[in-house]
Amino acid sequence: MLRHGRNLLLANPSFQKWAASFPLTRLVAERQSNALFDICSGFVYSQILLACVRLDLFTKLAGGPRPIVSVAEDLDLSFDATQRLLRAATALKLVDHLEGERYGLGELGAALLANPSIGAVVEHHALLYADLTDPVALLRGDVKTELSGYWPYANRKPGDPAPAGADVDEAYAAYSELMAQSQLDIAEDILDAFPPTGHRRWLDVGGGEGVFVSVLAITAPEVEAQMLDLPQVAARARAALQTRGMLSRVTVHEGDFFSDSLPKGADVLSLIRVLHDHDDEAARAIIARAHDALEPGGTLLIAEPMGGGRGSDRVSDAYFNFYLLAMGRGRTRSVAEITCLLEASGFSDVRAVASRRPMLANILVAQRV
Ligand SMILES: CC(C)=CCC/C(C)=C/CC/C(C)=C/C=C/C(C)=C/C=C/C=C(C)/C=C/C=C(C)/C=C/C=C(C)/C=C/CC(C)(C)O
Numbered sequence: 001m002l003r004h005g006r007n008l009l010l011a012n013p014s015f016q017k018w019a020a021s022f023p024l025t026r027l028v029a030e031r032q033s034n035a036l037f038d039i040c041s042g043f044v045y046s047q048i049l050l051a052c053v054r055l056d057l058f059t060k061l062a063g064g065p066r067p068i069v070s071v072a073e074d075l076d077l078s079f080d081a082t083q084r085l086l087r088a089a090t091a092l093k094l095v096d097h098l099e100g101e102r103y104g105l106g107e108l109g110a111a112l113l114a115n116p117s118i119g120a121v122v123e124h125h126a127l128l129y130a131d132l133t134d135p136v137a138l139l140r141g142d143v144k145t146e147l148s149g150y151w152p153y154a155n156r157k158p159g160d161p162a163p164a165g166a167d168v169d170e171a172y173a174a175y176s177e178l179m180a181q182s183q184l185d186i187a188e189d190i191l192d193a194f195p196p197t198g199h200r201r202w203l204d205v206g207g208g209e210g211v212f213v214s215v216l217a218i219t220a221p222e223v224e225a226q227m228l229d230l231p232q233v234a235a236r237a238r239a240a241l242q243t244r245g246m247l248s249r250v251t252v253h254e255g256d257f258f259s260d261s262l263p264k265g266a267d268v269l270s271l272i273r274v275l276h277d278h279d280d281e282a283a284r285a286i287i288a289r290a291h292d293a294l295e296p297g298g299t300l301l302i303a304e305p306m307g308g309g310r311g312s313d314r315v316s317d318a319y320f321n322f323y324l325l326a327m328g329r330g331r332t333r334s335v336a337e338i339t340c341l342l343e344a345s346g347f348s349d350v351r352a353v354a355s356r357r358p359m360l361a362n363i364l365v366a367q368r369v
């Protein structure tokens with residue numbers, strides 16, 4: 001309440017003016033101004049990043065510092081446009097401005113080069129930003145969004161069959177490829193946080209193109225690695241596993257967790273970036289299927305961005321929550337909200353497991369009594 005009272009006081013223009021007249025409080029005012037400016041400019045920053053990604057600027061700077069003229073030729077941009085982009089990218093630490101008007105890779109540009117999945121998501125964001133053009137209309141459900149077409153299962157109503165046919169096959173391919181590109185780090189973090197050793201059979205439900213089960217099969221060859229996904233995605237998983245030479249080490253099931261029972265016999269069942277795609281009623285149905293499929297004493301592992309806590313995490317409560325709003329289905333949930341869903345389905349001993357990079361996925365495990 002104290003914080004709330006302070007904020008009400010800060011909303012008073014006269015108090016703001018008086019407060020900013022002291023050196024110490026002027027520092028606070030400066031910090032708040034910068035934070036507010038970053039929120040106002042977020043879209044500008046993301047489009048500067050998109051320009052860098054589309055122009056493949058980071059690759060062009062990876063060979064060492066270059067003068068503007070040489071970069072301009074390479075980007076097929078005027079000197080002025082190139083200088084403008086390089087200065088903006090330097091301010092965002094994507095690029096480094098070195099002596100003698102030369103530019104090199106910045107620390108964040110380097111991180112993006114080292115993690116190609118980020119570039120794929122940056123390109124993907126064009127759909128999200130189009131959907132967010134009128135955020136109030138979106139919040140009112142008055143927008144037919146691009147993302148609802150990108151994720152074909154997002155339009156399903158309870159009881160509907162999964163979308164099928166040539167017109168949605170492209171969508172299945174696009175999203176499962178996008179997910180596969182960003183799954184490797186999450187898979188490693190999950191298996192680091194919840195070592196598979198000692199378990200017998202692990203079923204990854206909504207396993208996409210099988211990146212997680214591939215890492216599982218390599219990390220713990222003694223554990224039977226299985227996955228399930230919709231037929232269109234399961235077929236892509238088999239092809240990807242075949243290409244990786246892993247198909248003989250993984251069992252791929254085709255199924256629909258809304259209409260089919262899940263394969264039984266697993267002592268670990270994972271839902272990785274699955275539950276938050278669905279509203280509460282559907283999430284309960286998925287959790288109930290998991291409970292039926294697991295052996296008594298088995299473990300359900302849920303990995304996805306979680307928020308809603310007092311810290312109200314920007315990644316989950318702002319980014320992913322609005323992403324899922326634009327998708328047309330699902331929402332991020334707090335640990336407490338997911339715990340309620342799990343305990344209502346007969347799971348117990350729900351506990352958070354610390355992951356190395358909680359930014360992309362928080363992890364909860366629960367026991368099937
Ligand atoms: C002296 C030297 C050399 C160094 C000293 C300093 C030092 C050690 C620095 C460390 C350098 C380092 C290791 C940096 C690492 C940086 C990394 C790993 C950065 C990673 C960034 C990842 C990002 C920005 C990921 C973004 C992911 C997004 C936006 C994911 C979107 C996911 C979507 C849309 C999923 C949709 C699925 C649905 C529908 C929600 O279910």
Ligand SMILES: C[S@@+](CC[C@H](N)C(=O)[O-])C[C@H]1O[C@@H](n2cnc3c(N)ncnc32)[C@H](O)[C@@H]1O
Binds near residue numbers: 230
């Ligand atoms: C956001 S993706 C996550 C994929 C993967 N677990 C990962 O983390 O990259 C959600 C997955 O759930 C699958 N899925 C959606 N609805 C499904 C259903 N009714 N039955 C089975 N899988 C489904 C999708 O095909 C997709 O692979």
